[in-house]
Amino acid sequence: MKIAQVAPLWERVPPPTYGGIELVVSHLTDELVRRGHDVTLFASGDSQTLAKLEAVYPRALRLDPDVKEYSVYEMLELSQVYQRASEFDIIHSHVGISALSLASLVSVPTVHTLHGRFTADNKNAFLHHHKQPYVSISDSQRTVNLNYVNTVYNGIEVADYPFVSHPQQPPYLAFLGRFSPEKGPHHAIAIAKKTGWQLKMAGKVDTVDAKFFEQEIAPHIDGKQIHYLGEVNHSEKAQLLGNASVTLFPITWEEPFGLVMIESMATGTPVLATAMGSVPEVVAQGISGYICNDYAQMAEMISAALKLNRQNCRQHVENNFSVTQMVNGYVGVYEQIIQERMNANGRIHAAKIQI
Incomplete structure (x- = not known):
């Protein structure tokens, strides 16, 4: 599979100290490469990965005191991802609500891992895009009614x-x-x-x-x-x-x-x-x-x-919480989403022929 991994820019991948999301993304990305998948990681330029690295900014934004508006660089990152969407079989977003609107505009499916919690404000954005595919990192996290494909627990080496x-x-x-x-x-x-x-x-x-x-x-x-x-x-x-x-x-x-x-x-x-x-x-x-x-x-x-x-x-x-188990879970998610999209496209194509 050709997979795009989209990481937050606040920390590098993997994080040198604290950074749970970035550690998970690092383990997931590198193991997918080891399994023979074609993976592109969108992350900060100082990230270290076995995948092809695409960077909007040269280093983790937390390390740069000149960066005052994090959202600007996240927007640039997502613009780059979705301008290249046709290059991938699936896009895997780890950046929350920021990717939702762009994901709905392209035919290539995006799966969103929910790394954070729902708030009174952000749940409105998720509910507006509730049909997009989501992965929860625990069952307890599912407090908003969305299209959950699976729960995949985080894993470590x-x-x-x-x-x-x-x-x-x-x-x-x-x-x-x-x-x-x-x-x-x-x-x-x-x-x-x-x-x-x-x-x-x-x-x-x-x-x-x-x-x-x-x-x-x-x-x-x-x-x-x-x-x-x-x-x-x-x-x-x-x-x-x-x-x-x-x-x-x-x-x-x-x-x-x-x-x-x-x-x-x-x-x-x-x-x-x-x-x-x-x-x-x-x-x-x-x-x-x-x-x-x-x-x-x-x-x-x-x-x-x-x-x-x-x-x-x-x-x-x-x-229960190894990298192998986590990646097995995500590969299953990717395959299910891609197959469902292919089936949906086939039904649309058949409907057009009948018309």
Whole structure:
């Protein structure tokens, strides 16, 4: 198949530090190339890929302080994609509502992976284009009635996450993610303080979350019990998660997926997570972690999580969230959409002949 992958321009593919969508796009794109598909990746110019790279801007927009209007470059990217639509059998968009209008103007089908959540505003755009094909990354994400082709869980290269059979001593809890209210870093700190555990935290602070970080997080960072490591690269991330006794995932929103959970479990470290969004689909209760109703329960369940078999945590990821399984899912989606489009075109052609 000739496939166009359309990635956000905010981060490069794959991301050097934080960037869940871009990591998924990287794994998907490279594995499709390995399987013999002809893939073109539309992404930032500093992206690294086995596919043919088409770039509108030379580097990730987040790295350029001169870029003030992200939407301008996303518009240019999509213009380039759809001007070349006839070159592809299918276009796979990872950029949300921005691609919907252009996708409806060409005969080549576009499938949209929903990486984010629905809002009161963006759901209107999705509903207007509800007949286009969509892929959800968890069943819990399907809160708006759209033409869902399938749910395809995000996948990782498990081999990229070294298994750690015994956590580091002295023991600590881990938190990895954006320092934003919905990710719950302030609750991770509260859990650590309530239980007396050390907490090591890593992740980026977006401009929009700077005030939250300064007020709710920074005052608690003492370098003794509460440690802040900043943004970390892949190797540092794997070490942080793998050497931890437990990873905390105290979200306050309906998380569409949550790569951190499977990254932690891949290293062998169990997860304690809030029962919201995709969590019940990702964490195997009593096997790879515990799904908790609130933060007080998360604190109480640390001792139980310590007793879980770390090899079972990794096996859960290998069985359910590998790159192979993810790509198998997407190839099935592509084939189904292309066949349906061919069938529809055949019916249209037959109708014209009858007329």
